[in-house]
Amino acid sequence: MSEFDLIRRFFIDLGAARTDVALGVGDDCALLEIPAGQQLAVSIDTLSAGVHFFSDCEPAAVGHKALAVGLSDLAAMGAQPAWATLALTLPSAELEWIEGFSRGFAALATAHGVQLVGGDTTRGALSVTVQVHGFIPKGAAVRRSGAQVDDVICVSGTLGDAGLALRGLRAGTAVTTELRQRLEYPTPRVALGLELREIATAMIDLSDGLAGDLEHILAASNVGAKLALAQLPLSAQVAEVVAQTGDWALPLAAGDDYELCFCVPAARLDAAQTIAEQCGCAIHSIGHICAATGLEYRLNNGEQWKMTRRSFDHFAIECD
Amino acid sequence: MSEFDLIRRFFIDLGAARTDVALGVGDDCALLEIPAGQQLAVSIDTLSAGVHFFSDCEPAAVGHKALAVGLSDLAAMGAQPAWATLALTLPSAELEWIEGFSRGFAALATAHGVQLVGGDTTRGALSVTVQVHGFIPKGAAVRRSGAQVDDVICVSGTLGDAGLALRGLRAGTAVTTELRQRLEYPTPRVALGLELREIATAMIDLSDGLAGDLEHILAASNVGAKLALAQLPLSAQVAEVVAQTGDWALPLAAGDDYELCFCVPAARLDAAQTIAEQCGCAIHSIGHICAATGLEYRLNNGEQWKMTRRSFDHFAIECD
Numbered sequence: 001m002s003e004f005d006l007i008r009r010f011f012i013d014l015g016a017a018r019t020d021v022a023l024g025v026g027d028d029c030a031l032l033e034i035p036a037g038q039q040l041a042v043s044i045d046t047l048s049a050g051v052h053f054f055s056d057c058e059p060a061a062v063g064h065k066a067l068a069v070g071l072s073d074l075a076a077m078g079a080q081p082a083w084a085t086l087a088l089t090l091p092s093a094e095l096e097w098i099e100g101f102s103r104g105f106a107a108l109a110t111a112h113g114v115q116l117v118g119g120d121t122t123r124g125a126l127s128v129t130v131q132v133h134g135f136i137p138k139g140a141a142v143r144r145s146g147a148q149v150d151d152v153i154c155v156s157g158t159l160g161d162a163g164l165a166l167r168g169l170r171a172g173t174a175v176t177t178e179l180r181q182r183l184e185y186p187t188p189r190v191a192l193g194l195e196l197r198e199i200a201t202a203m204i205d206l207s208d209g210l211a212g213d214l215e216h217i218l219a220a221s222n223v224g225a226k227l228a229l230a231q232l233p234l235s236a237q238v239a240e241v242v243a244q245t246g247d248w249a250l251p252l253a254a255g256d257d258y259e260l261c262f263c264v265p266a267a268r269l270d271a272a273q274t275i276a277e278q279c280g281c282a283i284h285s286i287g288h289i290c291a292a293t294g295l296e297y298r299l300n301n302g303e304q305w306k307m308t309r310r311s312f313d314h315f316a317i318e319c320d
Numbered sequence: 321m322s323e324f325d326l327i328r329r330f331f332i333d334l335g336a337a338r339t340d341v342a343l344g345v346g347d348d349c350a351l352l353e354i355p356a357g358q359q360l361a362v363s364i365d366t367l368s369a370g371v372h373f374f375s376d377c378e379p380a381a382v383g384h385k386a387l388a389v390g391l392s393d394l395a396a397m398g399a400q401p402a403w404a405t406l407a408l409t410l411p412s413a414e415l416e417w418i419e420g421f422s423r424g425f426a427a428l429a430t431a432h433g434v435q436l437v438g439g440d441t442t443r444g445a446l447s448v449t450v451q452v453h454g455f456i457p458k459g460a461a462v463r464r465s466g467a468q469v470d471d472v473i474c475v476s477g478t479l480g481d482a483g484l485a486l487r488g489l490r491a492g493t494a495v496t497t498e499l500r501q502r503l504e505y506p507t508p509r510v511a512l513g514l515e516l517r518e519i520a521t522a523m524i525d526l527s528d529g530l531a532g533d534l535e536h537i538l539a540a541s542n543v544g545a546k547l548a549l550a551q552l553p554l555s556a557q558v559a560e561v562v563a564q565t566g567d568w569a570l571p572l573a574a575g576d577d578y579e580l581c582f583c584v585p586a587a588r589l590d591a592a593q594t595i596a597e598q599c600g601c602a603i604h605s606i607g608h609i610c611a612a613t614g615l616e617y618r619l620n621n622g623e624q625w626k627m628t629r630r631s632f633d634h635f636a637i638e639c640d
Contacts, residue, residue, distance in 0.1 A: 022359055022458075022461075023461070023463065026464075026540075027397070027463055027464050027465075027540075028363060028393040028394075028396040028397050028464070028523075028524060028525060029361035029362055029363045029393050029394060029396075029397045029399060029454070029461075030361070030362050030363070031359045031360070031361055031397070031456065031461055032359060032360040032361075032362065033359055033360070033458075034354045034360060036356070039342055039351045039352060039353055040351070040352040040353070040354060040360065041349040041350070041351055041352075042349055042350050042352065042405060042437070042438055042451075042453075043348060043349045043350070043438060044405040044406070044407050044438055044439065044440055044449070044451060045407065045440045046407040046409055046440050046442045046444075046449065047442075048409060048442055048443070048444035048445070049444075050444070051442060051443055051444050052442070073348040073349050074348075074349060076348040076349075077347070077348050077349045077351070079349060085362060085364040085451060086364070087364050087365065087366040087407075087449045089366055089368060089447060117362070118362055118363060118364055119364065120364055120365045120366050120449075122366045122367075122368055122371060122372070123368070123371055124366075124368035124369075124370070124371050124445065124447060125368075125444065125445035125447070127409060127444060127445070127447060129364070129366065129407045129440075129449040131364060131405060131451050133362075134349070136351065138342075138353075141342075141343070141349075141351055143343065143347055144346075144347050144348070145347075203348075204348060205348060220346075220347075
């Protein structure tokens with residue numbers, strides 16, 4: 001089967017069918033139409049086998065996650081997803097793998113009204129690059145730079161589940177289906193991000209871990225933050241690990257959560273809770289923004305806790 | 321040096337500075353503005369070390385070519401380049417390599433008014449994925465599907481130079497600087513593609529070789545073509561190889577030409593020549609479109625020539 005046959009068979013206009021796609025897969029470029037008054041939001045991300053997923057990970061999960069990480073970026077700006085492009089590098093043309101991959105990708109794309117409009121398939125080490133494209137009314141995007149002193153810091157969902165699943169899979173110990181789903185099929189918080197656009201002052205999605213990602217908000221906004229560790233939303237399994245070890249690095253720095261971290265004025269916290277309930281996605285306040293730069297972690301007894309392990313960083317991880 | 325330091329140092333808003341970039345590198349998404357009445361044209365391509373370029377290729381050439389192949393796709397639709405995103409996968413953070421890569425990328429981006437607006441750096445086997453974004457007035461794009469019976473088929477530049485350079489580099493024989501430049505620093509025919517928009521009925525860029533790429537136009541337009549091999553524009557070196565071997569596969573199927581192949585009504589051939597002169601890029605007519613499907617090659621003596629080697633295909637090449 002040739003490259004062109006592959007593309008035709010699995011990737012022709014996969015996902016939703018959108019009327020704003022003047023020309024999809026199959027020419028030199030896709031031709032796309034952006035609604036009047038909207039800005040285009042784009043984000044590109046690569047997942048490589050052996051780095052971002054296990055080489056024997058089920059292909060549908062790779063397809064799901066490759067799109068999910070991009071949708072999570074759109075969510076973090078408050079953008080409405082529209083289109084995706086896909087650059088897929090494969091060591092060989094294994095039809096069963098490609099079929100599974102496209103199935104996982106298509107299911108998530110369809111659920112979010114996203115159409116695949118372009119792509120490239122090449123031979124090489126297994127790797128997936130996806131660019132997502134979304135719409136956002138001009139000037140309405142939630143950036144990292146808007147956090148204000150005294151804003152409340154919130155996160156969606158729970159933290160550290162994907163990290164715990166990864167730890168278990170690496171160690172070869174039993175991993176519950178629920179935890180494994182959190183690692184392999186993360187849920188991008190698209191509806192929540194869209195609805196929070198009106199009230200969030202700053203927002204980011206948690207890909208590298210709360211500690212490192214929140215630092216990006218603090219740096220961009222030129223502020224600091226104090227977090228109450230006891231307020232971090234944890235699943236029972238992650239809470240147990242933290243209780244046993246006294247180490248908060250798992251929920252703070254293991255990464256791959258794909259939850260949203262955002263800031264709201266204290267007076268809008270109730271509104272944020274109402275939005276979260278409507279979106280069916282729990283949020284929790286975990287601390288507040290302060291003028292003094294730096295990120296402080298406080299234990300329940302009032303003592304400060306120091307993290308030694310750094311936030312996930314692709315080039316720094318080798319030094320860990 | 322961390323991933324974030326790397327990005328900051330080399331890739332912050334590299335290339336041209338554009339006023340339609342509301343937010344560039346450094347947040348979850350870039351925010352971009354498309355002019356009223358224009359469609360967005362996008363194309364994504366991956367170059368992998370050992371497949372699309374030699375692992376020891378100079379990094380500036382990799383940076384140049386990674387962007388050039390995308391600009392060539394924009395040219396083939398008649399789109400005006402605007403932005404690029406870059407997903408760079410590196411085995412390690414070698415500053416010298418990254419500096420050279422970004423220099424080659426930036427030079428071509430600046431020359432075409434392109435701004436780098438987003439990216440991702442990950443660890444893994446050396447690979448570069450670039451998405452290009454351009455503008456095109458609604459309905460004005462030149463597609464592959466518009467070729468009409470009796471249209472003249474033209475190509476820009478010369479064919480087979482990159483293929484001959486690659487052959488020499490693989491064999492370890494001497495390769496002239498000029499040939500090597502054709503392989504490593506291809507020139508996307510952006511101005512030519514833009515100017516041809518008014519008269520070309522169908523267009524494609526030659527990445528896989530004329531034979532395979534023209535077949536895409538024929539299939540999309542549901543027509544056939546007859547080519548006069550003696551009319552193929554060849555450099556002296558490629559002409560010598562063809563004369564010695566009697567094999568036309570080098571200019572027809574070696575790929576990596578990044579020239580434009582397009583169709584025009586016979587009455588517009590003079591206009592196309594005038595445009596080509598204004599763009600400083602020679603074009604040659606090489607045959608014509610016919611109703612009977614299939615692609616025929618005719619020798620000067622009127623005999624038909626048959627190609628045995630297939631057009632470059634990433635998954636089929638292993639069977640060659």
